[in-house]
Amino acid sequence: xxxxxxxxxxxxxxxxxxxxxxxxxxxxxxxxxxxxxxxxxxxxxxxxxxxxxxxxxxxxxxxxxxxxxxxxxxxxxxxxxxxxxxxxxxxxxxxxxxxxxxxxxxxxxxxxxxxxxxxxxxxxxxxxxxxxxxxxxxxxxxxxxxxxxxxxxxxxxxxxxxxxxxxxxxxxxxxxxxxxxxxxxxxxxxxxxxxxxxxxxxxxxxxxxxxxxxxxxxxxxxxxxxxxxxxxxxxxxxxxxxxxxxxxxxxxxxxxxxxxxxxxxxxxxxxxxxxxxxxxxxxxxxxxxxxxxxxxxxxxxxxxxxxxxxxxxxxxxxxxxxxxxxxxxxxxxxxxxxxxxxxxxxxxxxxxxxxxxxxxxxxxxxxxxxxxxxxxxxxxxxxxxxxxxxxxxxxxxxxxxxxxxxxxxxxxxxxxxxxxxxxxxxxxxxxxxxxxxxxxxxxxxxxxxxxxxxxxxxxxxxxxxxxxxxxxxxxxxxxxxxxxxxxxxxxxxxxxxxxxxxxxxxxxxxxxxxxx
Amino acid sequence: xxxxxxxxxxxxxxxxxxxxxxxxxxxxxxxxxxxxxxxxxxxxxxxxxxxxxxxxxxxxxxxxxxxxxxxxxxxxxxxxxxxxxxxxxxxxxxxxxxxxxxxxxxxxxxxxxxxxxxxxxxxxxxxxxxxxxxxxxxxxxxxxxxxxxxxxxxxxxxxxxxxxxxxxxxxxxxxxxxxxxxxxxxxxxxxxxxxxxxxxxxxxxxxxxxxxxxxxxxxxxxxxxxxxxxxxxxxxxxxxxxxxxxxxxxxxx
Numbered sequence: 001x002x003x004x005x006x007x008x009x010x011x012x013x014x015x016x017x018x019x020x021x022x023x024x025x026x027x028x029x030x031x032x033x034x035x036x037x038x039x040x041x042x043x044x045x046x047x048x049x050x051x052x053x054x055x056x057x058x059x060x061x062x063x064x065x066x067x068x069x070x071x072x073x074x075x076x077x078x079x080x081x082x083x084x085x086x087x088x089x090x091x092x093x094x095x096x097x098x099x100x101x102x103x104x105x106x107x108x109x110x111x112x113x114x115x116x117x118x119x120x121x122x123x124x125x126x127x128x129x130x131x132x133x134x135x136x137x138x139x140x141x142x143x144x145x146x147x148x149x150x151x152x153x154x155x156x157x158x159x160x161x162x163x164x165x166x167x168x169x170x171x172x173x174x175x176x177x178x179x180x181x182x183x184x185x186x187x188x189x190x191x192x193x194x195x196x197x198x199x200x201x202x203x204x205x206x207x208x209x210x211x212x213x214x215x216x217x218x219x220x221x222x223x224x225x226x227x228x229x230x231x232x233x234x235x236x237x238x239x240x241x242x243x244x245x246x247x248x249x250x251x252x253x254x255x256x257x258x259x260x261x262x263x264x265x266x267x268x269x270x271x272x273x274x275x276x277x278x279x280x281x282x283x284x285x286x287x288x289x290x291x292x293x294x295x296x297x298x299x300x301x302x303x304x305x306x307x308x309x310x311x312x313x314x315x316x317x318x319x320x321x322x323x324x325x326x327x328x329x330x331x332x333x334x335x336x337x338x339x340x341x342x343x344x345x346x347x348x349x350x351x352x353x354x355x356x357x358x359x360x361x362x363x364x365x366x367x368x369x370x371x372x373x374x375x376x377x378x379x380x381x382x383x384x385x386x387x388x389x390x391x392x393x394x395x396x397x398x399x400x401x402x403x404x405x406x407x408x409x410x411x412x413x414x415x416x417x418x419x420x421x422x423x424x425x426x427x428x429x430x431x432x433x434x435x436x437x438x439x440x441x442x443x444x445x446x447x448x449x450x451x452x453x454x455x456x457x458x459x460x461x462x463x464x465x466x467x468x469x470x471x472x473x474x475x476x477x478x479x480x481x482x483x484x485x486x487x488x489x490x491x492x493x494x495x496x497x498x499x500x501x502x503x504x505x506x507x508x509x510x511x512x513x514x515x516x
Numbered sequence: 517x518x519x520x521x522x523x524x525x526x527x528x529x530x531x532x533x534x535x536x537x538x539x540x541x542x543x544x545x546x547x548x549x550x551x552x553x554x555x556x557x558x559x560x561x562x563x564x565x566x567x568x569x570x571x572x573x574x575x576x577x578x579x580x581x582x583x584x585x586x587x588x589x590x591x592x593x594x595x596x597x598x599x600x601x602x603x604x605x606x607x608x609x610x611x612x613x614x615x616x617x618x619x620x621x622x623x624x625x626x627x628x629x630x631x632x633x634x635x636x637x638x639x640x641x642x643x644x645x646x647x648x649x650x651x652x653x654x655x656x657x658x659x660x661x662x663x664x665x666x667x668x669x670x671x672x673x674x675x676x677x678x679x680x681x682x683x684x685x686x687x688x689x690x691x692x693x694x695x696x697x698x699x700x701x702x703x704x705x706x707x708x709x710x711x712x713x714x715x716x717x718x719x720x721x722x723x724x725x726x727x728x729x730x731x732x733x734x735x736x737x738x739x740x741x742x743x744x745x746x747x748x749x750x751x752x753x754x755x756x757x758x759x760x761x762x763x764x765x766x767x768x769x
Contacts, residue, residue, distance in 0.1 A: 007657045021668055028671060073661040112683040122686035132679050139672045146665060155662045162668050169676040234622070 010072040012065065013079040016057040016087050017149070020142040023050030027135030036128075043134035044102050050138060051098065054145075055091040058084055071151045071515055075214055078151035078285075078515045085359050085509035086148045086281045093273040093366045094141040096484045098134075100266040100374055103480035107133055107173045107264055108181075115178035130173060136166040137270065144274050148281025151515075153203040153213040153239075153290075156282055160199065160246070163278060164192050167271060171263040176384030184262020191245070191255045199242025205235030206290075215290040216516040222293045236298055239286055246279035247335045250308040257320075260328035265385060268324065269373035272331050273366035280338060280362055287342060288351070289514050295345055302343050307443050309336030314447035318454045322387045323376055326454065327369070330413055333451050334365055337444050341428040344435025348513065354435060356510035357427035360503055364412070364420035364495050371488025372409040374481050375402060379472050386472035389458065394467025399474045403462045405489050410459060412492045414452040420495035427503065522563050530556035547585050554578045565637035568648050709735040712756075722751060723759040731755055736763040 011018065023046055030042050061067070062084055071078045101107075107130055110123035143163025150156035172185030207213050209231040210221035222232075245252040260268045291298060313333025320326040341358040345351055379386045379395065379402075386392065396403035412419035415426075425448065432441045477485065495502055530553050537549035554577045562570035644650035655663060690698075699705055709732045712724035721744055724735035741763040744750050750757040 004653050004656060007660045009661060021665075024668070025671065028675060031675075074658050076659065076661040110683060110686075111679050112681055119683065119686070123684075126686040128684065128686065130679055132675055136672065136675065136679075139668055142668060152659075152662075154659055155665065158662045158665050158669065162665060162672065165669060165672045165676065169679060173679075237622075 007074050009074070010068075010079075013061065013068050013072040014077060016054040016061070016091070017142060017145040019054050019057060020050050020091075020138055020145060023047065024135045024138035024142060027138060031132055031135065039131040040102075040129065043131055044098075047098050047102075047134045047138055048095065051091050051095040051141070055088055055095070058088045058091065067512070069512070069515060071216075075216075076152055076155045077146070077149045079149060080515040081509040081512050082281065082284070082355060082359060082514060083149045085506065086277055086362070087145055089359075089363050089366060090141065090144050090148070090274050090277055093277065093370060094137070094144075094270065096367070096370050096487055097266060097270040097273065098137060099480040099484050100269055100370070100377065101133060101137060103266075103377075103478050103484075105129065106175055106266055106377065108175050108178060111173055115182070133170065133173065136170055140164075140166040140170070140270070141274065144278035147278040148285075150282065150285065151215055151289075153206065153215070153218075153286075156286070157196070157200060157203060160196060160242070160282075163275065164196070164246075167267070167275065168192060170267045171259055171271075173267075174262065174264040177262075181262045181264065184259045187262075188255055188259045195242045195245035195252070198238045198245070202235045202238025202240070202242060205231045205238060207235075209235060215285060218290040219292060219516065222291075232294065233297065236291055236294065237301075240298065240301070243279065243283045243286060244305060247276060247283060247338075248332050249305050249335050249339060250312040250332065251305075253309065253312065253332045253335075256332055257325040257328040260331070261322060261324045261387070265324070265373050265377045269370045272327070272369045272373065276331065276335065277362045277366055280342075280358065284342060284355070284358070285514060288345065289516060292345065299343060302339065303437075303440065306336050306339035306343060306440055309333070309339060310444055310447040311336075314450040317451065320454075321389050323389055323392065323458075324373075324387055326389070326458070327372060327376075330451060330455075331369065333447060334413070336447070337425060337428060338362070340432040340437060340440045340444055343440065344432040344437050346435050350431070350435050351513055352507070352510050354428075354431040355513065356503070356506040357424075357431040359506040359509055360427050360499075361424035363502065363506075364424040364492070367488050367491045368409050368412045368421065371485055371492070372406065372413075374484040374488065375406045375409070378402065378475050378477055378481060380475050381472045389461065391468065391472050392458065393461050393465040394471065395474075396463035398467050398471065402474055405485060407459045407462065408489060408492065410455040412496070414455045415448055416452075418496050420492045420499065422496060423499040423503070427506075519563050522559065526556045526560055530560075543589050544586070547582065547589055550585070551578055551582045554582065565641060566647065568651055704734075711735055711737070721749075721760075723756050723763075731759040733759050733763050733766070736760055738763060 027043060027046060030039060030046070034042055061079070067081050067084060068079050108120075109126075109128045109130070110120065111130055113119040113123050140163055143159050143161070143166075146159035147156065147163050150159050168185055168189040171188050172182045174181030203213060206218060209225060209228045210218040211225075212218065212221070241252065245255075248256040260272065263271065287295075287298060287302075310333055313329050313331075313336055317326050317329035317333065320329060338358055338361055341354045341361070344354045376385060379392065381391065396407075408419070412421035415421040415424070425444075429441045429444060432438075432444075533549045533552035533556065537546045537553065540546045540549060554573060558570045558573040558578065561567075561573060641647045641650055644653065709724050709726075711720045712722040712735065714722060720737055721740045724732050726732050736759060741760045745761055745764045750760055
């Protein structure tokens with residue numbers, strides 16, 4: 001019998017993530033013990049404080065204790081420059097999303113009541129609310145934090161599930177158009193379960209090749225293991241399917257429009273920003289750290305995926321008539337733009353540039369997306385949000401302020417200069433050109449132009465067509481929604497006019513690349 | 517040699533059980549087929565030097581998870597079957613074409629490569645001090661954090677199940693007194709008439725005759741009436757059959 005040395009876990013390094021998980025568990029206890037009328041008023045400060053605390057702990061780690069140079073928790077979690085940057089981004093995006101979640105009653109009064117039944121009406125009259133939403137959001141955020149930081153495939157899989165499972169449920173909790181919302185949840189759950197199974201199967205194959213699930217061990221095994229290439233090729237393909245599904249890259253993009261449309265809009269905002277950031281963190285780790293020296297084999301496939309994603313996202317967006325579906329397709333196109341950065345690997349200097357471009361892009365895209373969805377929650381019809389684009393006609397004449405801010409966000413998505421989106425695209429595309437993937441950048445620029453067409457179409461619709469007589473009402477924003485819109489607009493302006501400090505920060509975060 | 521024989525026998529068993537799982541129309545058959553697949557896998561694990569995994573497979577999956585499946589199926593109702601109508605035309609064809617295309621791609625990718633003979637687990641487990649100690653060491657050192665985080669997953673699952681299934685009362689539960697009062701205020705304070713008893717039939721699906729010879733529709737159990745009208749099996753007497761049909765119509769109103 002051999003003795004087992006006790007494992008060491010660097011709690012200090014993991015503190016931003018552990019804080020979020022701890023607050024989530026506390027939230028569950030609040031659900032169990034606090035009386036109904038108190039729950040909301042406990043949950044909101046608890047959730048917001050946990051996210052602020054997590055952000056603060058990231059800052060402490062960066063500026064006081066310094067960026068760690070070796071993996072934590074027995075090599076399972078890598079807290080390095082990119083991780084800390086993305087942790088900060090995710091905590092900030094989750095914070096604004098929670099402001100949106102807490103703000104209006106976007107959530108169903110009682111999820112177990114059948115849609116349209118007398119029970120549902122009773123629950124609404126009695127003023128029930130599913131306050132479980134808050135701990136669930138915190139669990140999802142904790143999963144996102146872990147997903148970007150995972151340094152082996154096993155923990156990455158657990159993080160994937162921790163991140164996705166609460167989101168599957170939250171998608172089905174919309175207060176209005178509940179059947180659509182439940183359909184979205186089931187679709188997301190089934191397809192997500194399939195993609196997780198692909199990831200797991202790929203993990204088993206790669207383990208069969210390398211004899212380890214650690215990313216650095218897989219990298220070390222690449223030149224040393226002979227005769228097992230089928231396992232590696234299959235494993236890489238299957239891992240890729242799992243990860244590309246999460247970022248919504250074509251041909252695995254089919255879930256995105258349906259789920260974004262059906263889910264409660266604040267949850268859509270969280271998914272479109274936080275999940276995308278986390279999934280790109282994990283994708284970079286798998287393909288750069290573990291399979292970085294296997295790039296001759298995955299690069300051609302990734303080329304195809306990136307081109308398909310950009311083109312499909314941009315072209316299908318044109319045909320959409322629903323504002324949330326349009327934003328979903330736009331998110332697919334943006335995932336494609338980001339993929340060009342993932343492909344642009346080379347020497348260490350080149351990798352640094354590409355990584356810093358991707359980090360900056362994720363930040364600016366995430367914050368603008370949350371702002372755009374915040375505005376979508378404010379334009380209401382009798383039956384809830386006015387989703388159909390025709391309802392948005394003439395909105396600029398009725399409430400010029402709101403339509404103006406929305407138009408500004410759309411211009412940022414399109415990448416017009418003086419918005420943050422321009423510098424995001426510039427950073428990623430210039431790194432991609434330097435990395436020798438010029439054709440991809442050309443496709444990216446062309447599909448950006450196509451995308452700009454439908455963004456501009458919405459702007460024209462809002463400002464230059466006559467408002468409908470029974471058009472939607474713009475609800476006066478509450479403090480939460482107003483501050484989300486204000487923060488998002490401010491970030492889009494500041495990062496568009498004066499991006500230097502943030503670009504420097506992203507450069508610094510990327511300077512040491514990923515720890516191995 | 518023994519391993520090869522076991523593999524080929526179990527390969528046939530598990531693949532045919534897996535096909536049966538997919539193609540069976542009845543949910544319980546599918547569940548039992550899944551059990552067969554899991555048991556075959558357990559034996560395969562045992563043969564391949566992984567006794568711990570084999571035991572866990574049987575205890576956790578076949579023992580606990582499978583039984584849970586069966587319980588759920590029986591609670592939901594064994595009878596319920598999914599509608600197999602295609603909502604998107606031609607999707608099966610295109611799915612098949614895409615699947616075949618993917619299979620060809622994989623075959624081309626794998627066919628070009630060379631596979632070295634496997635070495636087996638025996639050497640590895642010997643070096644680490646046996647199967648179970650080696651797994652224990654990995655679980656409690658290298659992968660300890662993954663297992664700790666899995667607790668978040670379990671909490672989420674429990675909470676999610678609560679959210680989806682737990683319904684709180686928004687109005688007080690009716691007491692015996694309230695129920696009795698409601699019954700006496702309704703048209704039928706007394707119990708409904710029982711089923712009919714005839715010379716040739718005395719089952720619960722037969723409507724009863726009232727003292728004046730007319731047929732009482734109230735005596736027909738609504739669930740049975742609907743079943744008989746849909747599945748066939750109405751009584752031969754046209755008057756009785758008519759009564760059952762009317763009961764179904766009233767039910768559907």
